[in-house]
Amino acid sequence: MTAADVAVYVLIGLLGSFCSGLLGVGGAIVTYPLLYFVPPLFGAYAMSPNEISSVTMFQVFASSGIGMLMYRKSPWLNRRVVLCIGGGMTGGSLIGSLLSGFMPGMVIHTLYGCMALLAVFLMLKKRRGELESQEPPQQLVFNRGLAVGISAAVGLLSGIVGAGGSFLLIPIMLGILKLPTRTAIASSLIVVFLSSIGGVIGKAAGGHVHVGLTALLVIVSIAGSTIGARLGQRVNVGVLRLVLVGIILISALNIWGGLIYDWIEA
Secondary structure, eight states: OHHHHHHHHHHHHHHHHHHHHHHOSHHHHHHHHHHHHHHHHTOOOHHHHHHHHHHHHHHHHHHHHHHHHHHOTTOOOHHHHHHHHHHHHHHHHHHHHHTTTTHHHHHHHHHHHHHHHHHHHHSSHHHHHHOSSSOOOOOOOOOOHHHHHHHHHHHHHHHHHTTSSHHHHHHHHHSOOOOOHHHHHHHHHHHHHHHHHHHHHHHHHHHOHHHHHHHHHHHHHHHHHHHHHHHHHTHHHHHHHHHHHHHHHHHHHHHHHHHHHHHHOO
């Protein structure tokens, strides 16, 4: 690769990992569409959906790990949420990442688009009659069985597309499990880190790993996610939620625009 190619991928990695730390997501929701659409625009090396899903999974592992360290002492972190959802996500992610090696790139791409649209719907769903407290709840009540089941399904899909799954998991934690926004963000980074361990193992076993670009994005993600996590703990909850919805919506539109174009050309 040329120096220009490296510069393009460095910028993509910084943006994705910054969003990871800021919003408590793995970063793949931003990085995946950028890796798919941006490099060809600048004449840089273009990866296949299978390669992209592997690269983003490794980046998610690194960026969520850094974000987890930044949030580990947060009063909003809930260990019961982490244990219930983290267990389901890790198992599902391992299975999904192994299955992805046998799937065509178009299937992975389409699954990603469907997950993004579902996330937008869940995030826009109103939580009536509820005003979030600015203080951590003394006792958090949620359906543990539902949490494990949903997280396993999300982990399976996340493992296939190479995402940490938090861009779908956080809306579920907010809209279905009714968790506070800051609790969802703080807990999700640890959950995503746990699930990405299974995903990384599966991707490495299944192949399609571009070692050079993977190493580059992992290194870059350390800086981006650190800055994002520090800023995220100071930003208003409502702003965080709006930014997350906007990013997911833009990504979904980009993905579906590309899919529709490919279908027409075919």
